[in-house]
Amino acid sequence: MATDSERAAEEMVARFEGTSGMYFRFNVDQGMQNMQNGSWERLGEAMQHTKAYLQKGETTQKLEAAVRASIERRGVISTPHAAGKMSHDVDISIRLTGFKRCPAPTPFYTGRxxxxxxxxxxxxxxxxxxxxxxxxxxxxxxxxxxxxxxxxxxxxxxxxxxxxxxxxxxxxxxxxxxxxxxxxxxxxxxxxxxxxxxxxxxxxxxxxxxxxxxxxxxxxxxxxxxxxxxxxxxxxxxxxxxxxxxxxxxxxSGMRQTDGVTLLVKIASSGNQYLSDNDTKAAEELVQDFGCLALAIVHAGAYIAHSRGMTIAEYRSLFLTQRQRMLEEYNELPVTAKHDGRGDTVYTTWRMCYDQLKPESRELLGLIAYLHYDGLSVDIFKRAAQQMHSKTYPLPLTDLESQAQNHIKQYLSTFLDSDGSWDTVKFARVMADLTSYSLIDYDRMNVVYRVHVLVHDWAKTAVSPTSRLATECAATLLSLSIDGNEDTESLAYKRQLGLHVTSMLMHNSNLGVNHLEYFKDVFLSTGQWSQAAKLIKQLLEVFQRELWDDNPKTWEAVHCLALTYINLGRYDEAEQLHIQELNACKRLLGEEHPNTLTSMNNLAMTYSDLNRWDDAGELYHKARNIAERTLGSQHPHTQGFRENLTRMQNKRQ
The missing domain is CATH 3.40.50.300 (P-loop containing nucleotide triphosphate hydrolases)
Structure with a gap:
């Protein structure tokens, strides 16, 4: 406890007279007047008075001003005058007032x-x-x-x-x-x-x-x-x-994972918090959730350090359900708990960039926000634009689907020239606007764009349409881009969409069958049989309810599900579906229709997989004989049935 502090304070006031932001005095006087040297038994009382003093609004403002002056490191007086009283008529050429000194890096600087x-x-x-x-x-x-x-x-x-x-x-x-x-x-x-x-x-x-x-x-x-x-x-x-x-x-871009974890732990534990093994593991997961973004790591660490009852594990649990709120909480910290002078959150910095984007660039960012953050190819937009006027769907569009269709068609039309052809230059101009502010990156090696995971998440809150319409627009964009062809180029494109379709379904379990009809083809082309089977079952249930059993779309779904079950090794279930399909084809198309013959062939293949050779042989013979009579011996169907029969016979031996 200082003695004779008033005289020293008067000297300091006189020394720095005429300056501002230079000398700050903090003095606890209330309740301290009668304390004597060595009054250790009254330490608790002194602490209470000190705490009360620090909670005063005036003290808080002065403390924040002192911290701000320290962080900004602006020169106020020259070194020769710092040790004595400063004259009011000092020549301006030797004063440093207003000259911004270079700040020091944060004491928690890590890596790089x-x-x-x-x-x-x-x-x-x-x-x-x-x-x-x-x-x-x-x-x-x-x-x-x-x-x-x-x-x-x-x-x-x-x-x-x-x-x-x-x-x-x-x-x-x-x-x-x-x-x-x-x-x-x-x-x-x-x-x-x-x-x-x-x-x-x-x-x-x-x-x-x-x-x-x-x-x-x-x-x-x-x-x-x-x-x-x-x-x-x-x-x-x-x-x-x-x-x-x-x-x-x-x-x-992002920090290295190990550096990011070190930085988070260093800041979070700066308030002497104990870190458990659970916190250490949560730190690794949280840094990954942040995409190793330095500012998000620093702000989370500062919030945890300031909030004495908060652990890293608890913060991550809150972040997973309230992402924007937790990252914005940094704004609410007192200046003494912050680690930078500006105090901008990650969302604030991106919003400033977003506000400078062209309207069509903002629209594109809004669509990207509901796709996966990686593997964003130009083909998604190009194919959708080229196919949007010829696209067909199994069911009439709902009001929401119609609204999304009109919105997407209108937007994609801006990238078509007067002949209706794709205008590469127009689209490149919009993507360049986004990359010019580093909101998205271009991967030259894989010829795709990618968005940082936190920017991707934030972009959902930046777009103007409702979340439901925004999701529907992104789903419409994807389904428009997928055709029903099975040529090499089409299959290669569908294989690129696996992450986007998975992400779309993960965040919206209520997508209509008009989208699922095309999304299933992506899973089939990538060999994701379980995911494909799940979508096809949904399609089948809706088709049976809306289109009835006599509609070809219903039996296409049955056929597709049966083939998917075969790839999953679920032969018994595939057999039952093939039998249903064959009976329906006979009833609706007749026994000699090419589709009926194909259905016979598929059931025979299933019998072969089940080692039911006699049943398989009987159907192969029947399909081959009908095909030879109705299509001719050189028809591809006939040759295919003949080859399958020979293959089965060799396998049986």
């Missing part, structure tokens, strides 16, 4: 060693030209912290470090002007740039958060500077063209 090494090697390399390095990636991937770590490690390499908020033209020019005023080097931002080009000293200029295309960062980069380097952080991949070579470009 490869990227650190790469950037440091580039900006400190010995050559005779200006070095420009660009770090780009999704908002929240840790670009700023990486650059701050690089600056911290190379601090002694520079005579001058100019750290600029590059979010707008005004902010960049203001930062340069403040440096000019503080260092007395030229006038305005142009004067500083000219001075950097000719000064011969070692300098580093950092353009942080250059996320607005209209700012045109290029105009603020010095044209030369043998001892100078430039670092740019941005969400705009196009700014990578400003770098002096491919080795000077660093693209950030």
């Amino acid at each position: 060693e490869v990227e650190n090494t790469q950037i440091i090697a580039r900006i400190t390399s010995e050559n005779d030209k200006l070095r420009v390095c660009v770090v780009y990636g999704l908002g929240g991937s840790g670009k700023t912290q990486l650059v701050l770590s690089v600056i911290e490690r190379t601090w002694d390499n520079w005579d001058h470090i100019i750290y600029l908020d590059a979010s707008s033209t005004e902010a960049v020019e203001k930062g340069f002007e403040e440096f000019a005023s503080a260092k007395n080097v030229g006038e305005g931002h142009k004067g500083v740039i000219e001075w950097l080009e000719s000064c011969g000293e070692r300098w580093l200029v950092v353009f942080d958060n250059a996320d607005t295309p209209s700012t045109n960062i290029r105009q603020y980069i010095p044209a030369r500077g043998r001892s100078g380097s430039v670092l740019i952080t941005t969400r705009l991949p196009d700014l990578a063209s400003l770098a002096d070579g491919p080795d000077s470009v660093c693209r950030l």
